[in-house]
Amino acid sequence: MGVIHVTDRTGKRHTLECIEGWRVMEIIRDWGLPIEGLCGGACECATCHVFVNEDWLGRLYPATDEEEDQLDTVVTRPTSRLSCQIIWTPELDGLELTLAPASG
Structure with a gap:
């Protein structure tokens, strides 16, 4: 197991344990943070929009x-x-991202 660091919409940082092969959206949602993911990971709604720390983009x-x-x-x-399009692997241990403002 590893972790991701998620900054929520209020600016609070959360460290979430991850399981390899899970979508980052699923990890965030299962830890109870406010991310919609209405399409369930099918890349059809953009309600799981995040900002990835620049150091991690590459x-x-x-x-x-x-x-x-x-x-x-x-x-x-x-x-x-x-x-929903980021699958967590051990290479992403420590990934830093911020929840985008809710759309709509």
Whole structure:
């Protein structure tokens, strides 16, 4: 097991234990933080939008065209990703991200 560090929308930092192979969205949701993930990880809604710490961007797989299309529906930053498209692996131990403002 490893961890991710998530800053919530109030600025509070949470350290969450992770299980390999889980979507980061699932990890965040299962620890009770407010992330919607309405589509369940199908890359169809952008309600799991997060900002990844710049130091970690190069360690993630690049966003697919499908993910980029969904990100086009919300206000983004250069570090924006959909947490349903990030699968946690031991190489991501210590990943730092911030929940994006709720959309809608």
